[in-house]
Amino acid sequence: MPRNREVVHRRLQQAALELFLERGYDQTTTAEIAARAGVTQRTFFRHFADKRDILFDQEIRLETTLVNAVAHAPAHLTPVQMVLFALQAVEAIFEEQRAFIEPRYAVIAATPALNERELTKTTALTELLASGLEQRGIVKEIATLAAQASMAACNYAMTAWLADSSVRLSIQFDRAFAQLSRLFSKALPEFQETEDRGGANRGLKRD
Amino acid sequence: MPRNREVVHRRLQQAALELFLERGYDQTTTAEIAARAGVTQRTFFRHFADKRDILFDQEIRLETTLVNAVAHAPAHLTPVQMVLFALQAVEAIFEEQRAFIEPRYAVIAATPALNERELTKTTALTELLASGLEQRGIVKEIATLAAQASMAACNYAMTAWLADSSVRLSIQFDRAFAQLSRLFSKALPEFQETEDRGGANRGLKRD
Numbered sequence: 001m002p003r004n005r006e007v008v009h010r011r012l013q014q015a016a017l018e019l020f021l022e023r024g025y026d027q028t029t030t031a032e033i034a035a036r037a038g039v040t041q042r043t044f045f046r047h048f049a050d051k052r053d054i055l056f057d058q059e060i061r062l063e064t065t066l067v068n069a070v071a072h073a074p075a076h077l078t079p080v081q082m083v084l085f086a087l088q089a090v091e092a093i094f095e096e097q098r099a100f101i102e103p104r105y106a107v108i109a110a111t112p113a114l115n116e117r118e119l120t121k122t123t124a125l126t127e128l129l130a131s132g133l134e135q136r137g138i139v140k141e142i143a144t145l146a147a148q149a150s151m152a153a154c155n156y157a158m159t160a161w162l163a164d165s166s167v168r169l170s171i172q173f174d175r176a177f178a179q180l181s182r183l184f185s186k187a188l189p190e191f192q193e194t195e196d197r198g199g200a201n202r203g204l205k206r207d
Numbered sequence: 208m209p210r211n212r213e214v215v216h217r218r219l220q221q222a223a224l225e226l227f228l229e230r231g232y233d234q235t236t237t238a239e240i241a242a243r244a245g246v247t248q249r250t251f252f253r254h255f256a257d258k259r260d261i262l263f264d265q266e267i268r269l270e271t272t273l274v275n276a277v278a279h280a281p282a283h284l285t286p287v288q289m290v291l292f293a294l295q296a297v298e299a300i301f302e303e304q305r306a307f308i309e310p311r312y313a314v315i316a317a318t319p320a321l322n323e324r325e326l327t328k329t330t331a332l333t334e335l336l337a338s339g340l341e342q343r344g345i346v347k348e349i350a351t352l353a354a355q356a357s358m359a360a361c362n363y364a365m366t367a368w369l370a371d372s373s374v375r376l377s378i379q380f381d382r383a384f385a386q387l388s389r390l391f392s393k394a395l396p397e398f399q400e401t402e403d404r405g406g407a408n409r410g411l412k413r414d
Binding site: 080155 | 323327360366383388411
Protein backbone atom coordinates (compact mmCIF):
# COMPACT_ATOMS: atom_id res chain seq x y z
CA MET A 1 0.00 0.00 0.00
CA PRO A 2 1.11 3.65 -0.53
CA ARG A 3 3.43 5.07 2.11
CA ASN A 4 0.90 7.45 3.64
CA ARG A 5 -1.79 4.80 3.77
CA GLU A 6 0.66 2.47 5.51
CA VAL A 7 1.51 5.09 8.14
CA VAL A 8 -2.17 5.58 9.00
CA HIS A 9 -2.72 1.81 9.00
CA ARG A 10 0.08 1.28 11.53
CA ARG A 11 -1.05 4.23 13.65
CA LEU A 12 -4.53 2.71 13.87
CA GLN A 13 -3.09 -0.67 14.86
CA GLN A 14 -0.89 0.96 17.46
CA ALA A 15 -3.79 2.98 18.93
CA ALA A 16 -6.04 -0.08 19.00
CA LEU A 17 -3.49 -2.25 20.80
CA GLU A 18 -2.82 0.45 23.38
CA LEU A 19 -6.53 0.77 24.10
CA PHE A 20 -7.11 -3.00 24.15
CA LEU A 21 -4.33 -3.40 26.71
CA GLU A 22 -5.42 -0.38 28.77
CA ARG A 23 -9.14 -1.06 29.06
CA GLY A 24 -9.78 -4.46 27.48
CA TYR A 25 -10.77 -5.46 23.96
CA ASP A 26 -14.51 -5.67 24.66
CA GLN A 27 -14.55 -2.22 26.26
CA THR A 28 -12.89 -0.47 23.31
CA THR A 29 -14.92 1.06 20.43
CA THR A 30 -13.83 1.82 16.87
CA ALA A 31 -14.64 5.51 17.56
CA GLU A 32 -12.14 5.53 20.43
CA ILE A 33 -9.48 3.86 18.28
CA ALA A 34 -9.96 6.41 15.50
CA ALA A 35 -9.80 9.28 18.02
CA ARG A 36 -6.60 7.96 19.61
CA ALA A 37 -5.03 7.61 16.14
CA GLY A 38 -6.13 11.14 15.24
CA VAL A 39 -8.31 10.11 12.28
CA THR A 40 -12.05 9.96 11.59
CA GLN A 41 -14.10 6.83 12.06
CA ARG A 42 -14.65 6.84 8.30
CA THR A 43 -10.90 6.53 7.83
CA PHE A 44 -10.87 3.65 10.32
CA PHE A 45 -13.35 1.75 8.15
CA ARG A 46 -11.30 2.41 5.03
CA HIS A 47 -8.54 0.37 6.70
CA PHE A 48 -10.38 -2.29 8.68
CA ALA A 49 -13.72 -4.09 8.31
CA ASP A 50 -14.26 -4.04 12.07
CA LYS A 51 -12.48 -3.97 15.43
CA ARG A 52 -11.47 -7.62 15.25
CA ASP A 53 -9.96 -7.20 11.80
CA ILE A 54 -7.15 -5.12 13.35
CA LEU A 55 -5.79 -8.24 15.02
CA PHE A 56 -6.22 -10.59 12.07
CA ASP A 57 -5.50 -8.46 9.00
CA GLN A 58 -2.22 -10.24 8.16
CA GLU A 59 -3.91 -13.63 7.93
CA ILE A 60 -4.56 -13.76 4.21
CA ARG A 61 -1.05 -12.61 3.37
CA LEU A 62 0.35 -15.26 5.74
CA GLU A 63 -1.85 -18.01 4.31
CA THR A 64 -1.10 -17.13 0.69
CA THR A 65 2.65 -17.03 1.28
CA LEU A 66 2.63 -20.34 3.21
CA VAL A 67 0.53 -22.18 0.63
CA ASN A 68 2.65 -20.83 -2.22
CA ALA A 69 5.86 -21.90 -0.52
CA VAL A 70 4.64 -25.46 0.04
CA ALA A 71 3.56 -25.63 -3.59
CA HIS A 72 7.03 -24.56 -4.75
CA ALA A 73 9.25 -26.30 -2.19
CA PRO A 74 12.02 -28.39 -3.82
CA ALA A 75 10.71 -31.86 -4.63
CA HIS A 76 13.53 -33.74 -2.88
CA LEU A 77 12.56 -32.35 0.55
CA THR A 78 10.80 -34.57 3.11
CA PRO A 79 7.29 -33.47 4.19
CA VAL A 80 8.64 -31.90 7.38
CA GLN A 81 11.40 -30.10 5.47
CA MET A 82 8.72 -28.72 3.12
CA VAL A 83 6.84 -27.25 6.09
CA LEU A 84 10.04 -25.76 7.48
CA PHE A 85 10.76 -24.31 4.03
CA ALA A 86 7.28 -22.71 4.04
CA LEU A 87 7.74 -21.30 7.54
CA GLN A 88 11.05 -19.76 6.48
CA ALA A 89 9.14 -18.11 3.62
CA VAL A 90 6.79 -16.31 6.04
CA GLU A 91 9.55 -15.45 8.49
CA ALA A 92 9.98 -11.95 7.02
CA ILE A 93 6.29 -11.14 7.64
CA PHE A 94 6.71 -11.96 11.32
CA GLU A 95 10.00 -10.05 11.66
CA GLU A 96 8.36 -7.03 10.04
CA GLN A 97 5.37 -7.23 12.40
CA ARG A 98 7.36 -8.02 15.53
CA ALA A 99 6.44 -4.90 17.54
CA PHE A 100 2.81 -5.66 16.85
CA ILE A 101 2.84 -9.41 17.57
CA GLU A 102 3.71 -9.36 21.28
CA PRO A 103 0.87 -7.04 22.42
CA ARG A 104 -1.43 -8.84 19.96
CA TYR A 105 -0.82 -12.15 21.81
CA ALA A 106 -1.47 -10.46 25.14
CA VAL A 107 -4.82 -9.06 23.94
CA ILE A 108 -5.89 -12.41 22.47
CA ALA A 109 -4.91 -14.33 25.61
CA ALA A 110 -6.98 -11.92 27.73
CA THR A 111 -10.11 -12.14 25.54
CA PRO A 112 -11.88 -15.56 25.45
CA ALA A 113 -13.76 -14.91 22.18
CA LEU A 114 -10.52 -13.95 20.41
CA ASN A 115 -8.77 -16.92 21.94
CA GLU A 116 -11.31 -19.22 20.31
CA ARG A 117 -10.94 -17.45 16.98
CA GLU A 118 -7.15 -17.75 17.13
CA LEU A 119 -7.49 -21.47 17.88
CA THR A 120 -9.87 -22.03 14.96
CA LYS A 121 -7.56 -20.02 12.73
CA THR A 122 -4.48 -22.02 13.73
CA THR A 123 -6.35 -25.24 13.02
CA ALA A 124 -7.40 -23.94 9.61
CA LEU A 125 -3.80 -22.96 8.83
CA THR A 126 -2.59 -26.44 9.83
CA GLU A 127 -5.17 -27.97 7.49
CA LEU A 128 -4.02 -25.68 4.68
CA LEU A 129 -0.44 -26.86 5.23
CA ALA A 130 -1.56 -30.49 5.25
CA SER A 131 -3.53 -30.16 2.04
CA GLY A 132 -0.57 -28.34 0.47
CA LEU A 133 1.59 -31.37 1.30
CA GLU A 134 -1.07 -33.68 -0.11
CA GLN A 135 -0.92 -31.76 -3.36
CA ARG A 136 2.80 -32.51 -3.40
CA GLY A 137 1.97 -36.22 -3.41
CA ILE A 138 2.23 -36.94 0.32
CA VAL A 139 -0.25 -39.48 1.75
CA LYS A 140 -3.09 -37.63 3.52
CA GLU A 141 -2.46 -39.08 7.01
CA ILE A 142 1.28 -38.38 6.84
CA ALA A 143 0.61 -34.86 5.55
CA THR A 144 -1.68 -34.18 8.53
CA LEU A 145 0.81 -35.64 11.02
CA ALA A 146 3.69 -33.60 9.56
CA ALA A 147 1.64 -30.39 9.51
CA GLN A 148 0.28 -30.78 13.05
CA ALA A 149 3.62 -31.70 14.61
CA SER A 150 5.32 -28.88 12.70
CA MET A 151 2.81 -26.42 14.15
CA ALA A 152 3.95 -27.55 17.61
CA ALA A 153 7.52 -26.72 16.58
CA CYS A 154 6.32 -23.40 15.14
CA ASN A 155 4.68 -22.47 18.48
CA TYR A 156 7.89 -23.38 20.30
CA ALA A 157 9.90 -21.18 17.93
CA MET A 158 7.52 -18.22 18.31
CA THR A 159 7.71 -18.39 22.11
CA ALA A 160 11.52 -18.44 22.04
CA TRP A 161 11.59 -15.61 19.48
CA LEU A 162 9.29 -13.36 21.53
CA ALA A 163 11.33 -14.04 24.67
CA ASP A 164 14.68 -13.11 23.08
CA SER A 165 14.88 -10.31 20.54
CA SER A 166 18.53 -11.03 19.73
CA VAL A 167 17.83 -14.19 17.70
CA ARG A 168 16.02 -14.11 14.36
CA LEU A 169 12.87 -16.16 13.94
CA SER A 170 14.46 -18.16 11.09
CA ILE A 171 17.08 -19.49 13.53
CA GLN A 172 14.36 -20.24 16.08
CA PHE A 173 12.43 -22.26 13.46
CA ASP A 174 15.54 -24.35 12.72
CA ARG A 175 16.18 -24.87 16.43
CA ALA A 176 12.57 -25.84 17.13
CA PHE A 177 12.52 -28.49 14.41
CA ALA A 178 15.83 -29.85 15.66
CA GLN A 179 14.48 -29.89 19.23
CA LEU A 180 11.39 -31.82 18.15
CA SER A 181 13.61 -34.21 16.23
CA ARG A 182 15.69 -34.86 19.36
CA LEU A 183 12.60 -35.23 21.56
CA PHE A 184 11.20 -37.98 19.33
CA SER A 185 14.50 -39.64 18.47
CA LYS A 186 14.27 -41.66 21.68
CA ALA A 187 10.56 -42.32 21.28
CA LEU A 188 10.71 -45.93 20.19
CA PRO A 189 14.20 -47.11 19.27
CA GLU A 190 13.05 -50.66 18.46
CA PHE A 191 10.66 -49.39 15.78
CA GLN A 192 13.30 -47.17 14.25
CA GLU A 193 15.78 -49.99 13.93
CA THR A 194 13.40 -52.41 12.27
CA GLU A 195 11.38 -50.03 10.12
CA ASP A 196 13.63 -47.11 9.30
CA ARG A 197 15.77 -48.69 6.61
CA GLY A 198 14.43 -46.87 3.57
CA GLY A 199 15.08 -43.39 2.23
CA ALA A 200 13.61 -40.29 3.83
CA ASN A 201 10.50 -40.38 1.69
CA ARG A 202 9.89 -44.14 1.64
CA GLY A 203 6.24 -44.95 2.26
CA LEU A 204 5.30 -41.28 2.54
CA LYS A 205 4.36 -40.62 -1.05
CA ARG A 206 1.43 -41.98 -2.95
CA ASP A 207 2.30 -44.37 -5.78
CA MET B 208 -22.02 -47.86 37.85
CA PRO B 209 -24.47 -50.73 38.59
CA ARG B 210 -25.12 -53.12 35.70
CA ASN B 211 -28.70 -51.98 35.02
CA ARG B 212 -27.76 -48.32 35.14
CA GLU B 213 -24.99 -49.01 32.67
CA VAL B 214 -27.38 -50.75 30.26
CA VAL B 215 -29.73 -47.76 30.27
CA HIS B 216 -26.78 -45.36 29.91
CA ARG B 217 -25.54 -47.16 26.81
CA ARG B 218 -29.04 -47.46 25.37
CA LEU B 219 -29.47 -43.69 25.69
CA GLN B 220 -26.10 -43.06 24.02
CA GLN B 221 -27.00 -45.45 21.23
CA ALA B 222 -30.41 -43.85 20.67
CA ALA B 223 -28.92 -40.37 20.70
CA LEU B 224 -26.23 -41.20 18.15
CA GLU B 225 -28.76 -42.84 15.83
CA LEU B 226 -30.97 -39.76 15.97
CA PHE B 227 -28.05 -37.34 15.57
CA LEU B 228 -26.91 -39.18 12.45
CA GLU B 229 -30.45 -39.53 11.05
CA ARG B 230 -31.73 -36.00 11.48
CA GLY B 231 -28.79 -33.91 12.73
CA TYR B 232 -27.67 -32.99 16.23
CA ASP B 233 -29.45 -29.62 16.34
CA GLN B 234 -32.74 -31.15 15.19
CA THR B 235 -32.81 -33.82 17.93
CA THR B 236 -34.47 -33.22 21.32
CA THR B 237 -33.81 -34.98 24.64
CA ALA B 238 -37.49 -36.10 24.61
CA GLU B 239 -36.92 -37.89 21.31
CA ILE B 240 -33.75 -39.54 22.60
CA ALA B 241 -35.56 -40.79 25.72
CA ALA B 242 -38.47 -42.09 23.61
CA ARG B 243 -36.15 -43.95 21.22
CA ALA B 244 -34.34 -45.52 24.20
CA GLY B 245 -37.69 -46.50 25.75
CA VAL B 246 -37.22 -44.47 28.95
CA THR B 247 -38.77 -41.30 30.40
CA GLN B 248 -37.18 -37.89 29.99
CA ARG B 249 -36.65 -37.88 33.75
CA THR B 250 -34.48 -40.97 33.38
CA PHE B 251 -32.54 -39.21 30.61
CA PHE B 252 -31.65 -36.41 32.99
CA ARG B 253 -30.55 -38.86 35.68
CA HIS B 254 -27.85 -39.95 33.21
CA PHE B 255 -26.92 -36.79 31.35
CA ALA B 256 -26.90 -33.08 32.19
CA ASP B 257 -28.02 -32.18 28.68
CA LYS B 258 -27.93 -33.32 25.05
CA ARG B 259 -24.31 -32.34 24.55
CA ASP B 260 -23.21 -34.27 27.64
CA ILE B 261 -23.96 -37.53 25.78
CA LEU B 262 -21.00 -36.89 23.50
CA PHE B 263 -18.59 -35.68 26.16
CA ASP B 264 -19.38 -37.75 29.26
CA GLN B 265 -16.10 -39.73 29.16
CA GLU B 266 -13.97 -36.59 29.31
CA ILE B 267 -13.38 -36.42 33.03
CA ARG B 268 -12.47 -40.10 33.22
CA LEU B 269 -10.08 -39.65 30.31
CA GLU B 270 -8.47 -36.54 31.81
CA THR B 271 -8.08 -38.08 35.26
CA THR B 272 -6.49 -41.24 33.90
CA LEU B 273 -4.11 -39.32 31.64
CA VAL B 274 -2.99 -36.90 34.35
CA ASN B 275 -2.50 -39.74 36.83
CA ALA B 276 -0.42 -41.72 34.36
CA VAL B 277 1.90 -38.79 33.63
CA ALA B 278 2.31 -38.25 37.38
CA HIS B 279 3.30 -41.90 37.87
CA ALA B 280 5.30 -42.58 34.70
CA PRO B 281 8.75 -44.08 35.41
CA ALA B 282 11.25 -41.28 36.07
CA HIS B 283 13.82 -42.51 33.53
CA LEU B 284 11.45 -41.95 30.59
CA THR B 285 11.94 -39.01 28.22
CA PRO B 286 9.08 -36.44 28.06
CA VAL B 287 7.71 -38.00 24.87
CA GLN B 288 7.91 -41.49 26.34
CA MET B 289 5.97 -40.22 29.36
CA VAL B 290 3.17 -38.99 27.08
CA LEU B 291 3.13 -42.32 25.23
CA PHE B 292 2.99 -44.10 28.60
CA ALA B 293 -0.04 -41.96 29.53
CA LEU B 294 -1.77 -42.63 26.21
CA GLN B 295 -1.28 -46.35 26.72
CA ALA B 296 -2.96 -45.94 30.10
CA VAL B 297 -6.15 -44.55 28.49
CA GLU B 298 -6.10 -47.02 25.62
CA ALA B 299 -8.55 -49.37 27.40
CA ILE B 300 -11.13 -46.56 27.68
CA PHE B 301 -11.02 -46.06 23.92
CA GLU B 302 -11.14 -49.78 23.14
CA GLU B 303 -14.15 -50.14 25.43
CA GLN B 304 -15.93 -47.20 23.76
CA ARG B 305 -14.98 -48.08 20.21
CA ALA B 306 -18.52 -48.67 18.85
CA PHE B 307 -19.45 -45.26 20.20
CA ILE B 308 -16.41 -43.30 19.04
CA GLU B 309 -16.84 -43.61 15.28
CA PRO B 310 -20.42 -42.24 15.06
CA ARG B 311 -19.45 -39.66 17.69
CA TYR B 312 -16.75 -38.27 15.37
CA ALA B 313 -19.23 -38.18 12.48
CA VAL B 314 -21.75 -36.19 14.55
CA ILE B 315 -19.11 -33.76 15.79
CA ALA B 316 -17.70 -33.23 12.29
CA ALA B 317 -21.19 -32.44 10.98
CA THR B 318 -22.04 -29.92 13.74
CA PRO B 319 -19.96 -26.68 13.80
CA ALA B 320 -20.71 -25.81 17.44
CA LEU B 321 -19.59 -29.28 18.58
CA ASN B 322 -16.56 -29.04 16.37
CA GLU B 323 -15.47 -25.90 18.19
CA ARG B 324 -16.07 -27.54 21.56
CA GLU B 325 -14.02 -30.59 20.58
CA LEU B 326 -11.19 -28.31 19.46
CA THR B 327 -11.23 -26.35 22.72
CA LYS B 328 -11.33 -29.62 24.65
CA THR B 329 -8.38 -31.09 22.78
CA THR B 330 -6.38 -27.95 23.45
CA ALA B 331 -7.24 -28.14 27.15
CA LEU B 332 -6.19 -31.80 27.24
CA THR B 333 -2.87 -30.92 25.59
CA GLU B 334 -2.30 -28.23 28.21
CA LEU B 335 -3.08 -30.74 30.97
CA LEU B 336 -0.48 -33.11 29.54
CA ALA B 337 2.08 -30.29 29.30
CA SER B 338 1.53 -29.18 32.88
CA GLY B 339 1.75 -32.83 33.98
CA LEU B 340 5.18 -33.02 32.34
CA GLU B 341 6.18 -29.75 33.99
CA GLN B 342 5.32 -31.25 37.34
CA ARG B 343 7.75 -34.06 36.49
CA GLY B 344 10.52 -31.45 36.22
CA ILE B 345 10.45 -30.84 32.46
CA VAL B 346 11.10 -27.25 31.32
CA LYS B 347 7.79 -25.56 30.42
CA GLU B 348 8.57 -24.91 26.73
CA ILE B 349 9.80 -28.47 26.17
CA ALA B 350 6.76 -29.86 27.99
CA THR B 351 4.45 -27.89 25.69
CA LEU B 352 6.32 -28.96 22.56
CA ALA B 353 6.30 -32.62 23.60
CA ALA B 354 2.59 -32.53 24.49
CA GLN B 355 1.51 -30.74 21.30
CA ALA B 356 3.56 -32.92 18.97
CA SER B 357 2.38 -36.05 20.80
CA MET B 358 -1.22 -35.00 20.24
CA ALA B 359 -0.47 -34.95 16.52
CA ALA B 360 0.77 -38.54 16.83
CA CYS B 361 -2.32 -39.39 18.89
CA ASN B 362 -4.62 -38.07 16.13
CA TYR B 363 -2.70 -40.10 13.55
CA ALA B 364 -3.08 -43.23 15.70
CA MET B 365 -6.82 -42.67 16.21
CA THR B 366 -7.41 -42.27 12.47
CA ALA B 367 -5.53 -45.50 11.71
CA TRP B 368 -7.35 -47.30 14.53
CA LEU B 369 -10.80 -46.25 13.31
CA ALA B 370 -9.92 -47.27 9.75
CA ASP B 371 -8.77 -50.78 10.69
CA SER B 372 -10.49 -52.68 13.47
CA SER B 373 -7.96 -55.54 13.36
CA VAL B 374 -5.16 -53.58 15.08
CA ARG B 375 -5.39 -52.49 18.72
CA LEU B 376 -5.06 -48.81 19.55
CA SER B 377 -1.99 -49.50 21.72
CA ILE B 378 -0.13 -50.74 18.63
CA GLN B 379 -1.33 -47.72 16.64
CA PHE B 380 0.01 -45.38 19.35
CA ASP B 381 3.44 -47.05 19.13
CA ARG B 382 3.39 -46.87 15.34
CA ALA B 383 2.33 -43.21 15.31
CA PHE B 384 5.15 -42.16 17.65
CA ALA B 385 7.62 -44.13 15.54
CA GLN B 386 6.24 -42.51 12.38
CA LEU B 387 6.63 -39.03 13.86
CA SER B 388 10.14 -39.93 14.96
CA ARG B 389 11.00 -40.97 11.38
CA LEU B 390 9.37 -37.88 9.87
CA PHE B 391 11.51 -35.57 11.99
CA SER B 392 14.69 -37.63 11.91
CA LYS B 393 15.59 -36.02 8.58
CA ALA B 394 14.47 -32.56 9.69
CA LEU B 395 17.84 -30.98 10.26
CA PRO B 396 20.72 -33.45 10.31
CA GLU B 397 23.37 -30.78 10.90
CA PHE B 398 21.71 -29.74 14.16
CA GLN B 399 21.39 -33.31 15.34
CA GLU B 400 25.03 -34.03 14.78
CA THR B 401 26.33 -31.00 16.61
CA GLU B 402 23.83 -30.75 19.44
CA ASP B 403 22.58 -34.25 20.14
CA ARG B 404 25.56 -35.62 22.00
CA GLY B 405 24.10 -35.87 25.49
CA GLY B 406 21.69 -38.34 27.08
CA ALA B 407 18.01 -38.47 26.21
CA ASN B 408 17.05 -36.01 28.94
CA ARG B 409 19.96 -33.60 28.63
CA GLY B 410 18.82 -29.99 28.76
CA LEU B 411 15.17 -30.95 29.13
CA LYS B 412 14.89 -30.95 32.90
CA ARG B 413 15.10 -28.01 35.21
CA ASP B 414 18.15 -27.92 37.48
